[in-house]
Amino acid sequence: MLIIRSEQMQAMTQVWSDRLEQTLKDHVQEFFPLSAQEAAVLIPAARAKAASYDLYNERDLHRFVNVCAEEGIDFDLKPENAWMRTMLLDPAVSSPSQRLELLTSTREHQARVQADNASLAAPQWLR
Amino acid sequence: MISAAEAAAAARSLSASPVSACQNRFAVEVLMLGEDAAPVAGVALELRQGNACLRSRTSAEGVARFDGLDASTYTLCPCELDLDAWTLEAEQPLSEDQARSAGKANWASATDEDIRGGTLHTAAADDSVDRLALAHGLFPATVWQHPRNDALRKARQSRNVLAQGDALFIPAIRRKTIAVQPKVRYILKRHGVPSRLRLRLLDDFQPLADLAWTLAVPGEATVQGRTDADGVLQAWVSAAASSAVLSYIANGALRELNISLGALLPGRVAGGWRQRLRNLGFACDAEDRQPLSAADQRAIGRFQEYWGLPVTGTADAITIEKIRSVHDGRQAAPPAHGKYASGS
Numbered sequence: 001m002l003i004i005r006s007e008q009m010q011a012m013t014q015v016w017s018d019r020l021e022q023t024l025k026d027h028v029q030e031f032f033p034l035s036a037q038e039a040a041v042l043i044p045a046a047r048a049k050a051a052s053y054d055l056y057n058e059r060d061l062h063r064f065v066n067v068c069a070e071e072g073i074d075f076d077l078k079p080e081n082a083w084m085r086t087m088l089l090d091p092a093v094s095s096p097s098q099r100l101e102l103l104t105s106t107r108e109h110q111a112r113v114q115a116d117n118a119s120l121a122a123p124q125w126l127r
Numbered sequence: 128m129i130s131a132a133e134a135a136a137a138a139r140s141l142s143a144s145p146v147s148a149c150q151n152r153f154a155v156e157v158l159m160l161g162e163d164a165a166p167v168a169g170v171a172l173e174l175r176q177g178n179a180c181l182r183s184r185t186s187a188e189g190v191a192r193f194d195g196l197d198a199s200t201y202t203l204c205p206c207e208l209d210l211d212a213w214t215l216e217a218e219q220p221l222s223e224d225q226a227r228s229a230g231k232a233n234w235a236s237a238t239d240e241d242i243r244g245g246t247l248h249t250a251a252a253d254d255s256v257d258r259l260a261l262a263h264g265l266f267p268a269t270v271w272q273h274p275r276n277d278a279l280r281k282a283r284q285s286r287n288v289l290a291q292g293d294a295l296f297i298p299a300i301r302r303k304t305i306a307v308q309p310k311v312r313y314i315l316k317r318h319g320v321p322s323r324l325r326l327r328l329l330d331d332f333q334p335l336a337d338l339a340w341t342l343a344v345p346g347e348a349t350v351q352g353r354t355d356a357d358g359v360l361q362a363w364v365s366a367a368a369s370s371a372v373l374s375y376i377a378n379g380a381l382r383e384l385n386i387s388l389g390a391l392l393p394g395r396v397a398g399g400w401r402q403r404l405r406n407l408g409f410a411c412d413a414e415d416r417q418p419l420s421a422a423d424q425r426a427i428g429r430f431q432e433y434w435g436l437p438v439t440g441t442a443d444a445i446t447i448e449k450i451r452s453v454h455d456g457r458q459a460a461p462p463a464h465g466k467y468a469s470g471s
Contacts, residue, residue, distance in 0.1 A: 092171040092207075094182045094233040095194075102186055106168070109187030113348045120341050120349045 020058055021047070024065050032069040045073050053088045054096035063104050153309030154228040155193045156221060157203065159185045159213075161320045163363040166190070170317065173206040173237075174307070180237035182206075194230025202304040203313065209300040211266040217314040226310035245275075250293040255389030256286045257322045257366035264300050266319045267366075273298050285455055288393045322366040324388070327359050329408060330377050332433075334358025340375040344368045364388065394451030400442060403454035404430060 004012075024047075025039040034042065046068040047061060055064050067075060067084075076085040087103045088096075155174065159167040166189025174181045174193045183191040193201075205213055220226075248259060260267040270276065271286045275296035283289065307313055324342070328335040335358045342362050343349045354360050364371060366389070373384045392399035397415040404411050404426055411426035419427070424440035431438045434449055 090184065092182050093184050094180075094235055095230075097230070098183055098192075102184060105186040105188065109168075113346075117343065117349045120343075120351060 020061065023058070024061060027062060028065055028069050031066070034069065042068060042073060049073065049076070053099070055100055057097070060097050060100055063100055067104070067107070151197065152194070152228045152230075153196050153198060153226050154221065154230070155196060155201065155203070155307050155309050156225070156312040157185065157191045157193075158312055158314045159189045159191075159205075159317055160216070160314065161317050161363070162323075163321060165321075165363070167317045167320055170205055171207045173204045175202045175204070175237055175304075176200075178237050179234040181232055181234060193232070194228040195232030196228065196309045198309055201307050203307045204302055204304040205264075205315065206302065207300070208264040208317070209266060209269060209298075210303040211269045212264060212300075212318050214316050214318070215305050215313060216316045219312045219314065221310050221312055225312075228309075245296060245298040248295045248297050250289040250291055250295055252291045253369055253387075253390050254289050254291075254295075255366070256289065256295065257319070258389055259295065259297060260319060261366040263297050265298065267322075268319070270295065270297055283393050287389075287455075288391050288399070290393050290396060290399075320366065321363040324362045324364045324371075325359065326373070326386075327357065328354055328375070329358055332408070335375070335377060338375050338377070340373060343372045343374070345370065394455060395447060397442075400447045400450045403450045407450070407454055 021043055024043045025036070028034050028039050028042060029036065043065065046065045049068070050056070050061055050064040053064075055061065071081065071084075072078075075081050076088065084103055087106070088099050090099055090102075093099045093102065157172055159170045161167045166185070166187070168185055168187045168189060170185045170191075172183050172185070172191050174183075174196075176199065181193050183193060185191045248254075256271050257267045260270045263270075267286060271280060273296055275298075279293055279295060280286075283293070289295065305313070328338060328340075334356070335354055336356045338354045338358070339351070340354065340360055341349050341351045342360075342364070344364055345368070347365060347368065350362050350364075352360065352362060360373075368388050369390070371386045371388060373386055375382055390402075392402055394400060394403060401411055401413065401415060405413065407430070409426040409430045411423045412420050416423075419440075419442065423442075427442055427446060428438050428440040430436075430450065431440075431446055434453065436446060436449060439446075
């Protein structure tokens with residue numbers, strides 16, 4: 001039977017965490033106009049903020065840093081985004097991952113509605 | 128320093144095997160649709176087994192998914208909705224991919240709130256029964272038809288009108304549950320949501336038939352359609368919406384009308400008949416004043432002449448009742464007489 005000592009587990013966790021940090025930095029640099037320096041500042045702050053919403057796994061962190069990169073690291077403190085904070089802390093949703101899922105799907109929906117509304121704003125189709 | 132939660136996430140990630148994660152774990156999906164068959168977002172749902180529960184809300188696509196379930200039977204309850212406000216419409220098997228669940232269920236202890244009673248609500252200026260029913264998880268008719276609202280119902284006659292200060296009883300929700308099983312999508316219908324908006328468009332007292340229109344409600348998807356042969360426009364709008372902009376082109380010109388939703392006053396109060404008279408195209412003053420201004424008298428006189436009433440220019444009881452019945456009723460076409468008659 002293989003026994004992993006706590007020191008070994010800690011070392012593996014550190015490796016996992018460091019690798020995740022680098023993956024997230026690469027991700028934001030690939031999809032957002034951020035320099036390496038900006039990514040190096042954003043990712044630890046985003047991970048700390050994600051932890052305050054009980055978000056730790058890799059998939060959630062990817063989605064959470066997307067929100068931070070688009071809206072700014074203090075997105076949840078802006079009055080116009082109060083609904084986002086409410087959603088991320090919603091006690092009516094058991095899973096923190098699902099709360100984030102609801103937030104991202106709502107943002108995508110709002111973007112779609114805005115784009116559709118913009119296309120209908122032109123009066124041409126009324127004629 | 129790695130936190131305990133991060134270490135747990137790392138441990139899960141390091142030990143994760145795609146096969147073991149999916150083994151014997153399934154999902155239940157719920158799709159909530161409104162009266163217009165469009166998804167309803169934000170509906171709170173509770174899945175229970177014994178004293179344990181999972182909570183979720185429907186997404187913008189109207190879907191809520193409960194992951195990490197055993198092949199067992201559970202009870203599902205839209206826990207913020209009254210039993211009259213929803214029904215189970217259909218069940219569909221999920222595909223194998225959809226039914227399999229890699230997620231973990233975050234079971235919590237179920238708590239039963241005390242939901243007895245109800246509240247007596249004093250209406251604000253912009254309150255409507257539909258809006259209040261929506262906010263309290265009720266079907267509008269459940270509120271309006273409640274025996275404790277008998278007197279108000281008699282006085283106001285229409286559910287669409289409340290006056291500031293009206294006392295409306297809002298009953299407590301009564302919960303109901305359904306038995307559900309994993310690997311199935313349950314399609315629920317939310318009754319009374321969204322609200323139906325009905326307007327008749329007239330130009331120079333003639334119906335604007337088969338006319339293309341758009342209705343823009345702040346924060347919502349703009350809807351579009353065409354009026355029917357009688358100039359009637361029907362659209363679904365959120366009961367929470369308080370304003371909309373209606374656009375159409377008449378006589379070659381783009382018209383944009385700002386519409387207040389849910390703000391119609393009772394027809395027999397001064398502000399109420401003014402709102403209706405203006406909506407009908409008779410331009411009286413918006414502000415209530417006594418004695419009546421010359422503009423008020425002209426507008427009332429034109430209305431009286433148009434509908435064959437004695438032309439007095441005063442807001443007498445017969446005229447006020449006629450304004451209310453023409454506006455709130457479904458009189459399809461105006462009578463053909465007087466200088467406003469068709470073809471004149």
